Amino acid sequence: SVVHNYTYILKETKFTRLCSTKSMLTVNGQFPGPVLRVQNGDTVIVTVQNNGKYGVTIHWHGVKQPRNPWSDGPENITQCPIKPGKKFTYEVVFSDEEGTLWWHAHSDWSRATVHGAIVISPKNGTSYPFPKPYAEEVIVLAEWFKGDVKELIDVATANGSDPQISDAYTLNGQPGYPNNCSTTTTYRLPVVQGKTYLLRLIHAGMNEEMFFAIAHHKLTVVARDASYLKPINTSYVLITPGQTMDILVTANQSPSHYYIAARPFFDSNAPYDNSTTTAVLQYVGHYTPPSSPSFPTQLPNITDVSAVDNFTTRLRALASKDHPISVPTGVDERMFITVSVNQLPCDKTVCGGPNNTMLAASLNNISFLTPKIDILQAYYRNLSNVYESNFPNRPPSPFNFTGDSNDVFLLPSTGTKAKIIEYGKRVEIVFQGTSIENPENHPMHLHGFSFYLLGTGYGNFNTTTSPKTYNLIDPPEVNTFGVPKSGWATIRFVANNPGVWFMHCHLERHASWGMNTVIIVKNGTTSATSIRPPPANLPTCS
Numbered sequence: 001s002v003v004h005n006y007t008y009i010l011k012e013t014k015f016t017r018l019c020s021t022k023s024m025l026t027v028n029g030q031f032p033g034p035v036l037r038v039q040n041g042d043t044v045i046v047t048v049q050n051n052g053k054y055g056v057t058i059h060w061h062g063v064k065q066p067r068n069p070w071s072d073g074p075e076n077i078t079q080c081p082i083k084p085g086k087k088f089t090y091e092v093v094f095s096d097e098e099g100t101l102w103w104h105a106h107s108d109w110s111r112a113t114v115h116g117a118i119v120i121s122p123k124n125g126t127s128y129p130f131p132k133p134y135a136e137e138v139i140v141l142a143e144w145f146k147g148d149v150k151e152l153i154d155v156a157t158a159n160g161s162d163p164q165i166s167d168a169y170t171l172n173g174q175p176g177y178p179n180n181c182s183t184t185t186t187y188r189l190p191v192v193q194g195k196t197y198l199l200r201l202i203h204a205g206m207n208e209e210m211f212f213a214i215a216h217h218k219l220t221v222v223a224r225d226a227s228y229l230k231p232i233n234t235s236y237v238l239i240t241p242g243q244t245m246d247i248l249v250t251a252n253q254s255p256s257h258y259y260i261a262a263r264p265f266f267d268s269n270a271p272y273d274n275s276t277t278t279a280v281l282q283y284v285g286h287y288t289p290p291s292s293p294s295f296p297t298q299l300p301n302i303t304d305v306s307a308v309d310n311f312t313t314r315l316r317a318l319a320s321k322d323h324p325i326s327v328p329t330g331v332d333e334r335m336f337i338t339v340s341v342n343q344l345p346c347d348k349t350v351c352g353g354p355n356n357t358m359l360a361a362s363l364n365n366i367s368f369l370t371p372k373i374d375i376l377q378a379y380y381r382n383l384s385n386v387y388e389s390n391f392p393n394r395p396p397s398p399f400n401f402t403g404d405s406n407d408v409f410l411l412p413s414t415g416t417k418a419k420i421i422e423y424g425k426r427v428e429i430v431f432q433g434t435s436i437e438n439p440e441n442h443p444m445h446l447h448g449f450s451f452y453l454l455g456t457g458y459g460n461f462n463t464t465t466s467p468k469t470y471n472l473i474d475p476p477e478v479n480t481f482g483v484p485k486s487g488w489a490t491i492r493f494v495a496n497n498p499g500v501w502f503m504h505c506h507l508e509r510h511a512s513w514g515m516n517t518v519i520i521v522k523n524g525t526t527s528a529t530s531i532r533p534p535p536a537n538l539p540t541c542s
């Protein structure tokens with residue numbers, strides 16, 4: 001294993017998209033940001049120098065950071081922000097992740113412009129569990145806002161209203177064709193006829209799950225969240241914010257130009273950005289290009305719920321001899337967590353919601369309040385009044401989560417409540433989506449772990465029948481998964497990584513409204529199973 005050194009300079013940079021120019025926060029002046037390239041087992045030392053206007057942190061999404069929550073990044077959860085003019089050095093240890101992950105800012109909505117890919121190749125002497133592709137390409141899906149993202153979210157959180165929607169989706173930083181302002185800058189992927197390419201697709205967007213397809217080309221999904229899958233042949237994929245997907249595509253059509261396209265999936269009729277973004281798969285060689293590339297007609301429609309299920313329920317871990325999985329066979333710690341969008345009463349004169357309320361979101365009816373000092377430091381140094389250790393557990397009955405809407409569940413309470421788990425416990429969490437306010441699909445993400453997604457279903461979780469549907473043979477190992485609209489999802493993992501780990505919906509508007517909590521895994525009995533000492537240069541809180 002090798003140690004790599006990178007320097008990230010956070011700074012304002014001017015970019016022009018949709019015929020309008022803005023200054024935005026970037027890493028090293030790039031959008032999307034630089035690609036981290038490592039091999040399984042390597043370590044990356046990243047010095048982040050903040051030359052921007054406000055405090056920021058960086059998170060390494062899907063990297064487990066064994067025993068080292070100090071380098072995980074979520075603002076005021078594991079560290080205080082790196083202030084303008086200051087720097088902080090992250091140590092990112094890759095323990096067994098292999099495939100594609102990504103990094104992003106984890107302060108307010110700054111990740112809209114501050115994000116990039118992490119490419120993790122197999123160790124020397126090992127190879128992909130599929131034929132070696134001719135070439136590889138990173139494709140980052142994101143959302144573009146014409147305005148200043150920080151100002152947009154500050155306005156939305158101040159009055160508890162829905163934040164402004166994005167103005168376009170982008171593929172590798174470009175909105176693509178339907179937009180007249182970007183006809184010459186559309187991202188193009190050159191391919192040689194007959195060759196197979198590995199696409200590393202990353203969803204860095206803020207608020208929408210997306211369908212993705214390439215005209216006339218079949219896709220083979222071979223990994224998700226840096227964990228290998230049994231190959232799935234499909235004509236499109238569904239990817240949620242936070243997820244990464246490794247996809248093989250063979251250039252087996254006649255030489256021409258073909259649209260690569262992505263559009264959102266909405267499971268509610270909220271007025272979100274419903275535009276389509278495109279890039280071009282462009283065969284190299286001499287031929288007369290079409291006046292317009294063909295469009296992937298198989299790309300599902302915006303409200304096509306069955307297209308989502310038909311794809312996501314097919315994912316199975318590769319579970320081979322070289323890439324074994326180890327699903328915990330028993331459970332020591334069971335949690336049942338309701339996932340809701342709801343409303344908080346508010347007495348401000350300007351309230352975004354109806355009847356003197358503001359929009360809120362909650363887990364087990366607690367709308368998370370971000371503390372002023374990071375929880376990791378408070379936990380490590382035994383500081384009081386930063387967080388409470390009483391995140392509630394909730395039995396899966398008797399409330400009808402997906403039917404009733406007129407209940408105490410309408411009004412969550414607020415707090416900074418963590419769930420404490422003993423080292424080594426086998427944990428199972430059932431997430432139950434509710435129909436309280438606006439039922440939606442929620443891409444939940446837990447830091448510090450990857451875990452097995454045992455099953456999902458619609459309606460209320462049933463303690464007798466739902467577990468009978470679990471896949472205990474080859475469930476996919478993931479770090480972000482969708483809790484279906486008015487449905488449930490179950491994950492299982494061993495709490496073998498001591499630290500303070502953020503858990504939240506990766507739809508940024510829900511995270512901003514409080515759909516978050518913290519899991520604290522206690523130290524084991526030896527120093528090798530305990531949190532490492534803090535680094536010397538931790539940013540100070542003020």
Ligand code: C2O
Pocket residue numbers: 059061074104106242445447502504506
């Ligand atoms: Cu991708 Cu808490 O984040």
Ligand code: CU
Pocket residue numbers: 441442443505506507510511515
């Ligand atoms: Cu959500």
